[in-house]
Amino acid sequence: MDRFFKLKENGSNVRTEIMAGLTTFMTMAYILAVNPNVLSSFGTGATGMDWTAVFLATAIAAGVMTIAMGLFVNFPVALAPGMGLNAYFATVILSSQGKFTYQMGLAAVFISGLIFIVLTVTKVRQLLLVAVPDSLKHAITVGIGLFITIVGLKNSGLMTVAVEAGNDIPAHKFTDVLSFETVIHMGSLHDPVVQLTIIGIVLIAVLMVLQVRGAILFGILLTTIIGIFMGQVNLASLTDAKTTWVPDLSKMALGQFDFQGLWNAGIITVIATFTFVELFDTFGTLVGTANRAGFMKNKEEGNKRVGKAMMVDAVAVSGGALVGTSTVTAFIESAAGVAQGGRTGLTSVTTGVCFLLALFLAPIAALIPGSATAAALIVVGVLMMQAVKEIDFHDMTVAIPSFLTIVLMPFTYNIANGVSFGIVVYVILAAVGNMSGKSNHKVHWLMWILAVLIILRYVFIGSEG
Numbered sequence: 001m002d003r004f005f006k007l008k009e010n011g012s013n014v015r016t017e018i019m020a021g022l023t024t025f026m027t028m029a030y031i032l033a034v035n036p037n038v039l040s041s042f043g044t045g046a047t048g049m050d051w052t053a054v055f056l057a058t059a060i061a062a063g064v065m066t067i068a069m070g071l072f073v074n075f076p077v078a079l080a081p082g083m084g085l086n087a088y089f090a091t092v093i094l095s096s097q098g099k100f101t102y103q104m105g106l107a108a109v110f111i112s113g114l115i116f117i118v119l120t121v122t123k124v125r126q127l128l129l130v131a132v133p134d135s136l137k138h139a140i141t142v143g144i145g146l147f148i149t150i151v152g153l154k155n156s157g158l159m160t161v162a163v164e165a166g167n168d169i170p171a172h173k174f175t176d177v178l179s180f181e182t183v184i185h186m187g188s189l190h191d192p193v194v195q196l197t198i199i200g201i202v203l204i205a206v207l208m209v210l211q212v213r214g215a216i217l218f219g220i221l222l223t224t225i226i227g228i229f230m231g232q233v234n235l236a237s238l239t240d241a242k243t244t245w246v247p248d249l250s251k252m253a254l255g256q257f258d259f260q261g262l263w264n265a266g267i268i269t270v271i272a273t274f275t276f277v278e279l280f281d282t283f284g285t286l287v288g289t290a291n292r293a294g295f296m297k298n299k300e301e302g303n304k305r306v307g308k309a310m311m312v313d314a315v316a317v318s319g320g321a322l323v324g325t326s327t328v329t330a331f332i333e334s335a336a337g338v339a340q341g342g343r344t345g346l347t348s349v350t351t352g353v354c355f356l357l358a359l360f361l362a363p364i365a366a367l368i369p370g371s372a373t374a375a376a377l378i379v380v381g382v383l384m385m386q387a388v389k390e391i392d393f394h395d396m397t398v399a400i401p402s403f404l405t406i407v408l409m410p411f412t413y414n415i416a417n418g419v420s421f422g423i424v425v426y427v428i429l430a431a432v433g434n435m436s437g438k439s440n441h442k443v444h445w446l447m448w449i450l451a452v453l454i455i456l457r458y459v460f461i462g463s464e465g
Helices: 014-028 031-039 051-073 085-094 102-121 124-131 134-156 192-209 215-229 259-293 299-323 334-339 345-367 370-390 396-411 415-436 445-461
Strands: 079-081 159-161 184-186 328-330
Touching (some): 014 215, 014 334, 014 345, 031 051, 031 079, 031 085, 031 370, 051 079, 051 299, 051 328, 051 345, 085 134, 102 124, 102 259, 102 299, 124 445, 134 159, 134 192, 134 370, 134 396, 134 415, 192 215, 192 370, 215 370, 259 299, 259 328, 299 328, 415 445
Antiparallel strands (some): 079 328, 159 184
């Protein structure tokens, strides 16, 4: 084992790696409860996806792909269905009024995974490591964090959306409201669902302040226990035939792709959006984790290792769609395991095995109320917000595009909008600043290509929704 994972060479040992792997699992195990809730629209089935099917897909995809990362790359990074990406997936389906199904969504994610494989093999994806300015990388992380937060606030009822308009508002249409018309409100604090969400946020926050490993997971579990006494937890799931202790793999949505429907729904815009979001989300996580582990001290070796990790990540995107879940990606929570001393793939293998063992815990995961997972979403937003301190807001060339990247994600309820505006505005401001001699910011040729493609996307495909 020492020879395979090069433990001594990386200054580690078996015990440290296993403890690091368990730590990573504890910090990201909340995805086992959150992802099924998000993709099944909190068990309502509004998206057409079955809670149990998504749970099985989440555990299997996270387990298998994380083990692959450990065995083939020797990299202490875990993978699972990405937060923000899953919310976007569900939002696209719910906002389409039935025109876009989850089968089309899975097909789009599968194709985007194939695109990633091609981009990784041809080294184009690795170019993003040097093409995109660090400020935009950090802004993307912050923006996704705010997007996740607003999803949690909305799903919990802590934030409600309503309109007091002077004119009639047609159903199922995007409507422009006047400046004095109200859209966002505070939810009712008398609602037990809202109350339980607030309790969940406080519990997770306290555990984090006390530096408890797995604070999010333990916070979710404690919130669930309190929810039982508040009548907000359905104990029937422990004996419900839908959720069994022995995983019923026949319920999985294996290979449920609708390529024909996707083509009719507008294949280019859908795939481009999923590809853009994943493209800019993943490499920031991989680079951030590699930096934390010290791999980037040798830049050549570090980039080589990250490049290999990108290949596993690319395969994971299509692999996750194949078993029935939204985009599988590298998790920033892997940094917790690295902080615990994880330096090799044994950390990832340990985390992956824990996810596979979790297949036998579906009834417990089904107990977790939407309030608990909403609280987790809000707190994950806090973690992702930490990257804002890395942005130089005194330099307007990077401050303005970074700000637009951050605010347009939650306020237009679309991650790709933030990424797109950030890239285009940065290219324009950097070019103007460089030509005028007022600033000196390098604009990589790939950024020019991305900016042109983004502008063409909005010109010919549109932006509403």
